Amino acid sequence: MNTYEQIEAYLQGEMTEGERLQFEEQMQAEPELKADFEVYSAANSYLQNDSIITAGEADLRKTLAETISEQKASKTGTAKLVPVKRGWLYATTAAAAAVALFMLLRPILFNQAIDPQNLYSQYAITDSLAVTTRGNSVETDSILRIVSTNFNSKNYTAAIPALDFYLLKNNGDTKYRMARAFALMETGKYNEAKADLLHPSIAASAYNDEATWYRALLLLKQEDVKGCSDILKTIPRDAATYSKAQQLLSDIGG
């Protein structure tokens, strides 16, 4: 076997224990061999991972593109100040006031009640769960696979027990706790959902704002429109969930 065949055998785990140790000793003694091994091994890793990593890169770019365009859309443009003739100004102000009054009275005029359930279903969206397999045990991987398969196909009733099992052993995992909160909310287990959303690990995490948003949705689903509105108003301007909170607020007339 020449050098490269040896390196290949080593990397593919085809050497016996004795052969392996001997090869490792040889590498320590021969700097050239060690250098070849280092590069060969790096090339092997690169080729092994490239297609997966490149696919992941495409996903990440897509997410970023969506984030950036969302930001651009929510930015309000600067108004140009134009001198207006006074008579024209009065007329447009009066018209604007009439429209505002109309919008205010519209629910009464057209008997348009707020439909909390309908609004909830419009706003209650969550991401699919990806399964990470790096560094997890086989057991954890299979549990998370069950979780994500069910969660992503909206079988929340099946996802919840698997999430319970996972979170028992991984108490601090905020991402899956948020997923469970959503699943509980969807299946009408409101008190349990609330408990998850108020869990200390969430409050201390990057999911804090998202949890506040979910808590508002939770109340909306229970038809407590006032409660929902109160929570939405606490979401700060710099939160990522601010713009959708404002949108929902205007939809519930808050």
Place this chain on the structure above:
Amino acid sequence: MIFVCTTKEKSGNRKYCYPEPENIFALLSKHKMAHPDQIFIEALVTNDTVMVNKIYHDHIGKIRGWILNNGGDANDADDVFQEALVSIYRRAAAGNFELTCPFEAFLFMACRNKWINMLQKSSRKGVTLTDFTGYTNANVAAAQSDDVKQYEAKEQLFKTKLAALGNACRELLTICYTTKSMEEVAEKLGFSYAYVRKKKSECMGKLTELVRNSAEYQQLYLP
């Protein structure tokens, strides 16, 4: 964990075992927690939309401000931000990346590196870059963003040298790395397992040689 056992006369010749001293330190350092901001690294690897959103939201302001002060515009800022995150993602997805400084500082350094790169490639000369003050652990952040830069350069070198291999090697390697087992590869190509194995290691060997003989090798692989 290796235990060392002695018999202590004081305790009446009872056997007394304790973990070997060197290993205690090894054990302690293995259990050293990564920086809490490691979650942002994980978020990039798993493409967690909420977190990626938050990363953009939390940091684009400062990055944009710096880019605007350093010869770029808002679109440049978005580009730099995106490319920096992609580079970080690729490095982290390759495995064993532990963040040991705040994510903000690390991201800033990565963006700065990207902007320098972009300026070098474009015809914009004579831009002296300001430094963003107010980051603690600046040298740790610099070291970590250098790690990302090195990794990217290594990937680029492999890409270049793969393209320089002959068609036959390139095709063989593509099949080898997209097929589950070498037996399957042999079946696909209608050769013996032994032959395919030999050819694969020959091609990988050629690739190794090309990298080792490259101008970039010294800077990328030797300490």
